[in-house]
Amino acid sequence: MTLDLCPSPALYPFYKKENDSVIIVDIFRASTTICTMLHNGASAIITVPTIEDAMKYKAAGYLVGAERQTRRCDFADFGNSPFDYSREKVLGKEIVFTTTNGTMAIEMGRESRMLYIGAFSNIAALANRCMKESNRVVILCAGWNNRINMEDTLFGGAFAEALSAVGDLTLGSDAIKMASALWQEAKHDPLAYLQKSDHYQRLIDNGVESDARYCLQHNTVTVVPVYRSADRKISALV
Amino acid sequence: MTLDLCPSPALYPFYKKENDSVIIVDIFRASTTICTMLHNGASAIITVPTIEDAMKYKAAGYLVGAERQTRRCDFADFGNSPFDYSREKVLGKEIVFTTTNGTMAIEMGRESRMLYIGAFSNIAALANRCMKESNRVVILCAGWNNRINMEDTLFGGAFAEALSAVGDLTLGSDAIKMASALWQEAKHDPLAYLQKSDHYQRLIDNGVESDARYCLQHNTVTVVPVYRSADRKISALV
Numbered sequence: 001m002t003l004d005l006c007p008s009p010a011l012y013p014f015y016k017k018e019n020d021s022v023i024i025v026d027i028f029r030a031s032t033t034i035c036t037m038l039h040n041g042a043s044a045i046i047t048v049p050t051i052e053d054a055m056k057y058k059a060a061g062y063l064v065g066a067e068r069q070t071r072r073c074d075f076a077d078f079g080n081s082p083f084d085y086s087r088e089k090v091l092g093k094e095i096v097f098t099t100t101n102g103t104m105a106i107e108m109g110r111e112s113r114m115l116y117i118g119a120f121s122n123i124a125a126l127a128n129r130c131m132k133e134s135n136r137v138v139i140l141c142a143g144w145n146n147r148i149n150m151e152d153t154l155f156g157g158a159f160a161e162a163l164s165a166v167g168d169l170t171l172g173s174d175a176i177k178m179a180s181a182l183w184q185e186a187k188h189d190p191l192a193y194l195q196k197s198d199h200y201q202r203l204i205d206n207g208v209e210s211d212a213r214y215c216l217q218h219n220t221v222t223v224v225p226v227y228r229s230a231d232r233k234i235s236a237l238v
Numbered sequence: 239m240t241l242d243l244c245p246s247p248a249l250y251p252f253y254k255k256e257n258d259s260v261i262i263v264d265i266f267r268a269s270t271t272i273c274t275m276l277h278n279g280a281s282a283i284i285t286v287p288t289i290e291d292a293m294k295y296k297a298a299g300y301l302v303g304a305e306r307q308t309r310r311c312d313f314a315d316f317g318n319s320p321f322d323y324s325r326e327k328v329l330g331k332e333i334v335f336t337t338t339n340g341t342m343a344i345e346m347g348r349e350s351r352m353l354y355i356g357a358f359s360n361i362a363a364l365a366n367r368c369m370k371e372s373n374r375v376v377i378l379c380a381g382w383n384n385r386i387n388m389e390d391t392l393f394g395g396a397f398a399e400a401l402s403a404v405g406d407l408t409l410g411s412d413a414i415k416m417a418s419a420l421w422q423e424a425k426h427d428p429l430a431y432l433q434k435s436d437h438y439q440r441l442i443d444n445g446v447e448s449d450a451r452y453c454l455q456h457n458t459v460t461v462v463p464v465y466r467s468a469d470r471k472i473s474a475l476v
Binding site: 173174175182198 | 245246248249252253382383384385386387388391411412413415416419420423434435436437
């Protein structure tokens with residue numbers, strides 16, 4: 001199979017091909033947090049692009065997670081930290097979710113054949129699933145305000161490695177080749193490597209360094225979140 | 239000074255800041271070829287976005303370089319190979335020039351305070367010039383049809399190294415940090431490193447591997463090309 005990487009939502013029109021399966025990645029922290037929600041038993045996640053949409057759901061009685069520029073919005077029940085979404089709070093619940101970059105990336109990719117959510121926490125489960133696909137798979141990085149970032153790019157390289165471990169893999173373009181080269185350099189200590197990245201610094205500034213550590217752990221869950229455009233909900237693939 | 243890198247023309251709106259100086263880079267081959275033209279005595283280069291524009295200039299008696307998808311356009315005097323532009327052909331002449339990606343990048347960056355053209359061939363001259371700037375400098379990679387590429391990214395890392403050799407440097411975002419990490423891995427043999435890249439393969443397929451070798455040589459010229467938006471011409475900074 002062929003794997004490619006689109007490093008920013010704004011570039012997706014130039015990477016898109018018919019019948020692609022797409023993996024949305026926002027390592028710090030939306031895609032990791034979505035995996036945690038489903039792992040802890042949330043029945044579905046409804047992603048919405050704007051704060052206004054999220055507030056409407058809140059008024060209608062939904063549990064809402066909302067973040068902008070690394071901080072939880074005041075009206076919301078949760079922010080963008082995976083630690084916010086404990087089993088006792090989310091089990092059996094539908095959660096409405098909007099974040100700075102993650103939900104924008106989902107909007108860009110929502111017309112693809114299959115839309116998965118990827119993180120280091122579910123990387124092996126996702127690789128096993130994708131190896132069953134006959135199509136091209138594209139990692140769509142959420143980035144930061146449409147700029148490229150280090151943590152999502154590194155995930156691309158890690159995912160290429162994970163796929164290679166379970167089957168034959170072709171790297172589709174320079175973007176995924178560069179991500180693979182960076183991952184080979186970073187993989188022995190990703191946390192140390194990412195300490196020079198822009199967003200790690202933002203997390204430190206907001207007192208959530210523990211989130212960064214959590215978001216870099218491999219295979220803490222086995223869930224594969226999949227987005228269904230019919231009802232705009234993310235749920236666990238069964 | 240602060241250096242950043244914008245990996246695709248389509249992302250420039252998200253990297254742009256007021257008073258930036260911008261360096262257009264299209265290593266394979268437009269920016270290298272522009273440096274060669276001016277080194278060989280061309281008085282100016284008029285970049286145009288479309289084939290139709292270039293044909294009008296041709297009809298008006300100008301010498302024209304025109305390339306699309308790695309090949310010289312039939313009507314043109316030159317393609318995008320630096321070897322096309324010998325001193326005896328270009329000395330004292332204005333050359334009209336349009337290429338697949340390079341001229342698009344120039345269009346994106348044309349409103350910046352200063353717009354330079356960068357290549358491995360003029361990297362030291364350009365670093366010395368940029369160190370005199372008090373502003374932020376952004377490398378704007380031409381990429382390939384708005385996708386990111388390896389050779390322009392590696393130049394970003396090489397340029398960061400060249401600037402560090404002559405002054406204090408801050409890396410502005412993850413994009414230039416990743417480019418620097420890749421360059422440190424590639425610099426001992428960039429030609430070998432780039433043999434896995436997409437565009438190197440395209441050059442091989444078109445029989446111009448010698449161009450790739452030429453485009454990776456450092457400091458073969460001392461010219462700093464600068465674009466002036468008033469008359470849309472590139473000439474040597476004096």
